[in-house]
Amino acid sequence: MSKTPFPGQEAAALPPRALASHFHDLSQQKAAHDLGLWIFLATEILFFGGLFAAYLVYALLHPGPFFEAAAETEILIGTINTAILLTSGLTAALAVKAAGQNRHDAVLLLIGITILLGLAFLAAKGFEYWLDIHHHLYPTSPDFPLEAPAAKLFWSLYWVMTGLHAVHMTVGLGIWAVIWEMARRRNFSLSDNSRVRIAGLYWAFVDLMWLFLWPLLYLAGRAG
Amino acid sequence: MGEIEIILPQASVEAGSTDGKLLGLIIISSLITLLVAGLVGIFAIRYRKGSKASRGRLPAWFDSDLELGWTLATGGLFVAIFAWAASQDFALAVPPQRATEVHAVGKQWMWKIEHPGGQREINELHLPVGETIDLVLNSQDVIHSFYIPAFRLKQDVVPGHTTRMRIRPTRTGTYRLFCAEYCGSEHSAMIGRVVVLSKEAYADWLSIQPEGDDLSTEGRQLFVSRGCAGCHEGSSKVRAPRLEGVFGGPVPLADGRTVTADDAYIRDSILQPKKDVVAGFAPIMPSFAGALDEGELVALTAYIRSLGRRDATATGGTP
Amino acid sequence: MSDIPFRDVDLEEDEAGPSTAEANYLEERFSLWSWLTTTDHKRIGILYLISTTFFFFIGGAAAVLIRLELFTPAGDLLTDDGYNKVFTLHGVVMVWFFLVPVIPSVLGNFLIPLMLGAKDLAFPRLNLASWYLNIIGGGFAVWAMLAGGVDTGWTFYTPYSTAFANSHVSLTAIGVFISGFSTIATGVNMIVTVHTMRPAGMGWFRMPLFVWAIYATSLIMLLSTPVLAIVLTLLITERLLGLGIFNPEYGGDPILFQHLFWFYSHPAVYIMILPGMGVVTEVITCFARRRVFGYKAMVYALLAIAVIGFFVWGHHMFTSGQSMYASLTFSFLSFIVAVPSAIKVFNWTATLYRGQITFEASMLYAMGFVGLFTMGGLTGLFLASVPVDLHMHDTYFVVAHFHYIMVGGMVSAFFAGLHFWWPKITGRMYPETAARIAAMLMFFGFNLTFFPQFILGNIGMPRRYHAYPDEFQVWHVLSSAGAVILAAAYLMPLFYLAWSLIWGRKAGRNPWRAHGLEWQTTSPPPKHNFLANPDVSGDVYAYHPRRNPRDE
Ligand code: HEA
Ligand code: HEA
Ligand code: CUA
Ligand SMILES: [Cu+2]
Secondary structure: OOOOOOOOOOOOOOOOOOOOOOOOOHHHHHHHHHHHHHHHHHHHHHHHHHHHHHHHHHHHHOHHHHHHHHOOOOHHHHHHHHHHHHHHHHHHHHHHHHHHOOOHHHHHHHHHHHHHHHHHHHHHHHHHHHHHHHOOOOOOOOOOOOOOHHHHHHHHHHHHHHHHHHHHHHHHHHHHHHHHHHHHOOOOOOOOOOHHHHHHHHHHHHHHHHHHHHHHHHHHHHOO | OOOOOOOOOOOEHHHHHHHHHHHHHHHHHHHHHHHHHHHHHHHHHHOEOOOOOOOOOOOOOOOHHHHHHHHHHHHHHHHHHHHHHHOOOOOOOOOOOOOEEEEEEEEOOEEEEEOOOOOEEEOEEEEEOOOOEEEEEEEOOOOEEEEEHHHOEEEEEOOOOOEEEEEOEOOOEEEEEEEOOOOOOOHHHOOEEEEEEOHHHHHHHHHOOOOOOOHHHHHHHHHHHOOHHHHHOOOOOOOOOOOOOOOOOEEEEOOOOEEEOOHHHHHHHHHOOOOOOEOOOOOOOOOOOOOOOHHHHHHHHHHHHHHHHHOOOOOOOOO | OOOOOOOOOOOOOOOOOOOOOOOEOOOOOOOHHHHHOOOOHHHHHHHHHHHHHHHHHHHHHHHHHHHHHOOOOOOOOOOHHHHHHHHHHHHHHHHHHHHHHHHHHHHHHHHHHHHOOOOOOOOHHHHHHHHHHHHHHHHHHHHHHHOOOOOOOOOOOOOHHHHHOOOOHHHHHHHHHHHHHHHHHHHHHHHHHHHHOOOOOOOHHHOOHHHHHHHHHHHHHHHHHHHHHHHHHHHHHHHHHOOOOOOHHHOOOHHHHHHHHHHHHHHHHHHOOHHHHHHHHHHHHHHHOOOOOOHHHHHHHHHHHHHHHHHOHHHHOOOOOOOHHHHHHHHHHHHHHHHHHHHHHHHHHHHHOOOOEOOOHHHHHHHHHHHHHHHHHHHHHHHHOHHHHHHHOOEHHHHHHHHHHHHHHHHHHHHHHHHHHHHHHHOEOOOHHHHHHHHHHHHHHHHHHHHHHHHHHHOOOEOOOOOOOHHHHHHHHHHHHHHHHHHHHHHHHHHHHHHHHHHOOEOOOOOOOOOOHHHHOOOOOEOOOOOOOOOOOOOOOOOOOOOOOOOO
């Protein structure tokens, strides 16, 4: 690749894998990765934004039955899960920080805790789903417990919103698992690489989405 | 439908003013198109490569001021067109004063109309000229759209909503009625006509609507007016079984069973057509549940029973 | 005003190009596998060219069936369901698998890095992934078609699509959903590339306008496609899992679906025109040999369309029963979004002024674009006027409007770009005469096909009708006749471009004597695009001397 005399290229004496051949230097590569991720997160916000719009419309159209339906969610599990997720957000942020300081063992440990907390969240969520199904809280159930038709709107939104969130969680856990394994094998230099930071940002986003879902789905019906 | 007017007439209050706007837009757009095409053409010829036209520096006026100029000009023109178009007297925007309400229900694939006096019709709408009528629109299944080109009006008919369309016919005649929102297989067959009558003729028409006959004659009328004949009789494009001689006999079903066509079967066929589908036919018959009241069901069943006995003679031409 | 003799810039066509040791990107490796796993943006561009061409002909075959059926008033060729499936297939394939990717992913992919003097897009592997997503999505659509088709129309309106259609709605929706991710991936890639990989010395306002156009398009892609993704997700869950978000029986609102759908789809129509505007700008300035008139205004116009385009979606719903005040607001904004379009049209025209115009095939296409886009856009204003739309909505007037922009405009622009950069892409010249004939035939066939549809709409012919009353037949016959000519015109390039691959004259580095970094490298370019650093010091559109430095 020495035939392509772009400025800056020769100067960087780097581990071979760190710089992709089409970038001039690491700072350009880092800028590109960061920007890419931020843009991706912006699209994710719009993705959930459609759901929030639907929620808002129906909450305004059928306030009574909609919020009565919200009172049927499992607030205890929902709240515990919020706590779990926030803690995992903290450990993820610490992992990013530790990666910046190249503290290898700390990174492994913190990512490991994050993964365990994420799994705990999913397990609790699974249990909650089981309870919901047990209570016939899905719109196609013949024994759906609530009278008002709009209750089914709430429960449809509940399943879609939490379901999509769980999908995002699963993706996030997958990313953490890959990074954890790579870090364990010392495949890449922690401080020169955006990987941990990017995974951390994504995880923070998943956290953030839950912080919107929790009040909308669990707290809303219980306010008054 | 020979009496339908082919050249699009202006038959409502809106038609005239909409056509005015349309004409204005056509003139403005033609001028703009000519301007653009003309300039492109003239430049293309005058400044073709090697032509003698002078090419020097651009004249002083040919700069960003020019650009600002046409931006403002277009902006101004567009706002003006908007204001003009928006000045239309939208009957729906003014607070509703009371008008006669005619109810129309759209369903796959027919229009059911009910007049204030209880008179009903299918795929036809009779209206008195010169009066304001509020059409109150509901859908039983999917979105349809009530479209009368001669009135330049359409209104979507949305399940779960009640939409309204105010119509003010200004001219007697028979006009086309279309369903303008895609609604499934027979969207393009969901058409009918709007008959605008003079006030007297309208009153006469209302008064001669069927009162009561013997059951099977009434059933026959329902059979036509409810659209059964549209599928079940000879000239139809739709493939549906002929009903002559059906009653009392065995009917092979699509799922292999065979049933006897008794009263209950006929009734189920009308209310839940998907339950027992006749072998060899697509399950396209719409359910009439909720669309027919008990009396009408009885009459229809009576008519179909009479077909079975009389051996295929009862089907005459459509009135 | 003294005349100074016209002196063209000193770029001469050099036939041979610098002799190079490095193989060009086409010859670099041959195996099919090397193509299917390539991360070279140029090869991915070619992959997209192949897949979009394939989808164009599927959509085109459906168009042929539509026009044959409508030749007579009776529904005699297809059944009603058959017809509904055919126009749905036509719309779905043409929009999502042909027109949305065609310029950004074929020409954009190929050219953006070249125009920026870069070696590749920022995320080459993501780029390849986006192609796979696109064809996997297309695969689902084709699968749905083979399994029996979909009959919802490309707009998927609920509750028909959720509760009534018993065709393969979910399969198709999944296909479109997947292709949406492809669009998002392309958008991310383009934006990041433009932001981070411009060479030193190329400021924002020195980028070619094609790059700007792709940039603006990518913004729309990123902001609107997620909404499509969510609305399709809801549609799919409603069909497959019975979660009824739009179900009127639960009090759900089918109109909400329309709002979400058009919140995506109106901006998406600008995804389907801005890239074309970019192409046409490059072509016109080159063959008129004039600097683009009003460069900055062109940039701001692109951005303005991209932004204002997000606030007009309600103009598709004037008859849906939305409040008259909402309708008037959307109407007003639709008129506003037309102003930047007008700026573009006038600036293209002004660019011709005092040029040295030649009429290569791409220039003919570009001029056709200007005319047809103007007509399509102006008829858009008819539809944006509420009273007129109450009459025209869901008639053939709308069909004519959008074909004028999408086929007359965008497809012409694609052909303009394809011919313009063909020498760069393949290293061969196409046969000019054949190409000119095809361009003119297309213009003629196009107008014959779609102008009668304006009249049809005006006399009340509803769209999506498989059989129709007799009085409409005359115009339908004209339209079908035009479609035959149009089909012939679309088949021509297939043959002569293929011919040129083998027998075409070798193209030099810069056969059009055009500016722009892509013309500084060999044709076809080497794997890493440039053998030497491209010179970015020049003005992108230095086709004629400036009057004074402030002069734009
Ligand atoms: C690439 C695609 C594309 C583009 C760019 C546009 C551009 C525009 N469209 Fe169109 N449109 C579609 C594709 C597109 N549209 C499609 C696919 C549908 C149907 C969807 C469906 O239902 O299936 C549709 C439907 C549609 C409707 C709904 C019709 C209905 O269903 O009832 C409306 C209504 O307002 C509309 C308006 C406009 C307007 C105002 C513009 C404007 O952006 C146009 C701006 C351009 C100009 C105005 C021309 C240039 C200007 C000049 C030359 C200057 C003039 C000078 C002076 C006035 C001095 N479009
Ligand atoms: C986006 C791009 C796009 C393109 C390029 C086209 C191209 C064409 N379109 Fe289409 N069209 C749409 C987008 C597009 N369309 C959309 C979105 C709809 C709305 C759908 C809906 O309502 O849901 C629509 C609807 C639509 C209708 C209305 C259907 C109805 O409402 O009932 C009609 C009718 O004439 C039509 C015609 C055509 C024609 C003649 C072409 C021609 O330009 C096509 C020319 C190309 C060819 C003719 C290909 C040549 C190839 C061959 C001849 C090979 C044949 C091969 C075999 C048979 C193996 N289109
Ligand atoms: Cu009913 Cu179309
Ligand atoms: Cu639009």
